[in-house]
Amino acid sequence: MRPNDPRILRHRRMLEMRAFDEACLEALRRGEIHGELHTGINQEAIGAAMAESLRPGDAVVSTHRNHFHALAKGVPARALLAEILERETGLCRGRGGHMHPFHPPTNFSATGIVGASLPVALGYAQAFRLRGEDHVAVGVTGDGGSHTGAFHETLVIAGARRLPLVVLVENNALAISVGFGDVSPTATVAERAGAWGARGMLVDGTDVDATAEAFAAAMEQARGGGGPVLLEATCTRARGHFEGDPDTYRTREEKRRLREERDPIALHRARLLAEGVGADALDRMAAEVRAETARLLEAVRADPLPDPAGAALYLWAEEA
Amino acid sequence: MRDEPSPGTRAALPIPALIAEALAGEMARDPSVLLLGEDVGRLGGVFGASRGLLERFGPDRVMDMPIAEMAFTGMGVGLAMAGMRPVVEIMFADFVGVCLEQMVNAAAKIPFMSGGRQRVPVVFKTAGGCIGSAAQHSQCLWGLFGHLPGMKVVVPSSPMDHKGLMAAAIRCDDPVLFVEHKRLLLSKARDSLQGAEVPEGEVVTPIGRARVARAGGDVTVATLSLGVEHALRAAAEVAPEGIGAEVIDLRSVVPLDMETVCASVARTGRLLVVDEDYLSFGLSGEVVARCLEALGPGALRQVGRLAVPDVPIPAALPLERAVLPGPEAIAARLRAMAVGA
CATH class of the missing domain: 3.40.50.970 (Thiamin diphosphate (ThDP)-binding fold, Pyr/PP domains)
Structure with a gap:
């Protein structure tokens, strides 16, 4: 397999995403992030899969757990990390923080309110339709968000208008502590798609190859005018809902098993090794990515924090 | 007629x-x-x-x-x-x-x-x-x-x-x-008591500028929406009694044009805010507070607020009337506030 083989790039993207969130964890330990932090560790396959089919004009509206989606959309990692570290050099000059990154040049945004991403993505989809552009809007949510009224309402409108919208559900089976199986009326989210005239797709979101294929198919349908797609990618959350979550709702054994058996990077590495990719090459790649991310973190750490004198700035257009 | x-x-x-x-x-x-x-x-x-x-x-x-x-x-x-x-x-x-x-x-x-x-x-x-x-x-x-x-x-x-x-x-x-x-x-x-003529062509009202809907020297009435019509009616009613009410249409809540309100209150020394929204924690208290901050407490001889007392709007007509700041209530308050004017 050549180094620029799509599946090697896929693997590298997952490594970059994990390294990115590990850098966030390190910054948090050092007190350089003073607020809440939600990492996506164990959910890298979905972000890496998205990166392959997203085009510059497409829009992604993400969630509180948004770092990988931002990287997948092409948001500059430097400015993203700086925003997470609350720096003036961040995407949003330190006003948004990790739950609220906005990057208009790539049509990337997020919300910290579960389910609220989808109506905004609907607006992007409608704008693309009105302007005759072949872009797709991707609204990301989780299994928790799939139970909100906004989820239903968004799909009502997108389904009726056949809009180029992909609703991507990262089903990690936990809404903080509430298990998907304990509250969902259906065994999967995807099977509800028929209610809105959408195509429902279900994929193992720990399998990056399968997820990349499924996401590409979803984007193709939406881009081609085939109407909205509800793509559910099952995955697991390796850490607590947020850093500091006592996570007492799962046993140690369960968490250990998730880390060992459902880690998308380990799973993909095993597959690549079985197909003859050298362990050395993958190790070298992992070391490179770690070193690059360490340099990125060091650079961001040197950036200034916002000047308190500007705390009230940027509410209105004339201040921008 | x-x-x-x-x-x-x-x-x-x-x-x-x-x-x-x-x-x-x-x-x-x-x-x-x-x-x-x-x-x-x-x-x-x-x-x-x-x-x-x-x-x-x-x-x-x-x-x-x-x-x-x-x-x-x-x-x-x-x-x-x-x-x-x-x-x-x-x-x-x-x-x-x-x-x-x-x-x-x-x-x-x-x-x-x-x-x-x-x-x-x-x-x-x-x-x-x-x-x-x-x-x-x-x-x-x-x-x-x-x-x-x-x-x-x-x-x-x-x-x-x-x-x-x-x-x-x-x-x-x-x-x-x-x-x-x-x-x-x-x-x-x-x-409307505020003029019926509206050009057919483009009209753009700048956001954030209040308008003096009626000039007067005794009491400043800051209000908005239907409240302006009610206040104009009340002002006309008390005018023959020698009470000059200056009616200000705020036109926007954000931004709030306190300059216009304060300029008027600096002359009249009396401020009545009429608001069809709820009384507490709202526009009427905000206008009064900002006015006091800008002019100092000594600048105001009289302060009043007429707004919906903190209850939901009732259905029956006499009950609805009882909670709304209509022209009669405004006129009565103007008379009370203008004593000594």
Whole structure:
């Protein structure tokens, strides 16, 4: 397999995403992030899969757990990390923080309110339709968000208008502590798609190859005018809902098993090794990515924090 | 007695037709302007404020929506982020409860949260005020949106401003809430005490500038929306008694033009705020507090507030009248405050 083989790039993207969130964890330990932090560790396959089919004009509206989606959309990692570290050099000059990154040049945004991403993505989809552009809007949510009224309402409108919208559900089976199986009326989210005239797709979101294929198919349908797609990618959350979550709702054994058996990077590495990719090459790649991310973190750490004198700035257009 | 105007004169236009003129003018001028909401298309709006627009601009730009306010309000946010200028109609102000998330946490916060890098030029158009529809269809709620930062809040009263403030709201690069009063929407331009003449062409009322609707030297009445009409009626009633009431139409809650209010109060020394929104934690208290901060407590001999006492609006007419600050209540308060003037 050549180094620029799509599946090697896929693997590298997952490594970059994990390294990115590990850098966030390190910054948090050092007190350089003073607020809440939600990492996506164990959910890298979905972000890496998205990166392959997203085009510059497409829009992604993400969630509180948004770092990988931002990287997948092409948001500059430097400015993203700086925003997470609350720096003036961040995407949003330190006003948004990790739950609220906005990057208009790539049509990337997020919300910290579960389910609220989808109506905004609907607006992007409608704008693309009105302007005759072949872009797709991707609204990301989780299994928790799939139970909100906004989820239903968004799909009502997108389904009726056949809009180029992909609703991507990262089903990690936990809404903080509430298990998907304990509250969902259906065994999967995807099977509800028929209610809105959408195509429902279900994929193992720990399998990056399968997820990349499924996401590409979803984007193709939406881009081609085939109407909205509800793509559910099952995955697991390796850490607590947020850093500091006592996570007492799962046993140690369960968490250990998730880390060992459902880690998308380990799973993909095993597959690549079985197909003859050298362990050395993958190790070298992992070391490179770690070193690059360490340099990125060091650079961001040197950036200034916002000047308190500007705390009230940027509410209105004339201040921008 | 009012002379019946000859048919076809603009004074006979219903107030919603003036809003429709502003919408049509802006849609013709800027292809990114859109209208979406319940009953805005085929019906032309429940009050007629978008009549004729579907026929003129087509269903891509005038979109009838299902009763899915959370989604279409957020759709407006997304459209605005994607470079369009949507006007989202939320039929009655009371209905914001079901879409507040997108108004408050998305539209109003995203420009700030993005460090000024993401614009959200959306207009939320909604009808407030009492016409006998009781607790869930009568609220004004502009104070709520004044309290929550990030959204401009404009409230037309005169026929001219129904047209001019809508045009200004659409051109504004910030999210704007445009709160109509149902009683005014049910009236015609000629019914207004503030002048019926509104040009057919472009009218843009600058956002954030109050207007002195009637000059007077004894008591300053700061109000807005239908309250301006009530205050003008009351001022006319007490004028023969030698009481000069200066009536100020605030026109916008955010930004609040305290310069105009304070300049008047500095002369009169008496401030009465008339507000059809709830009394507590709202516009009336805010105007008084800012006035005191700006002029100092010694500048005011009399201060009063007339607003809906902190109860939901009741259904029965005598009960509704009892809680609303109408012309009689305003006149009575003016007389009480003007003692010694």
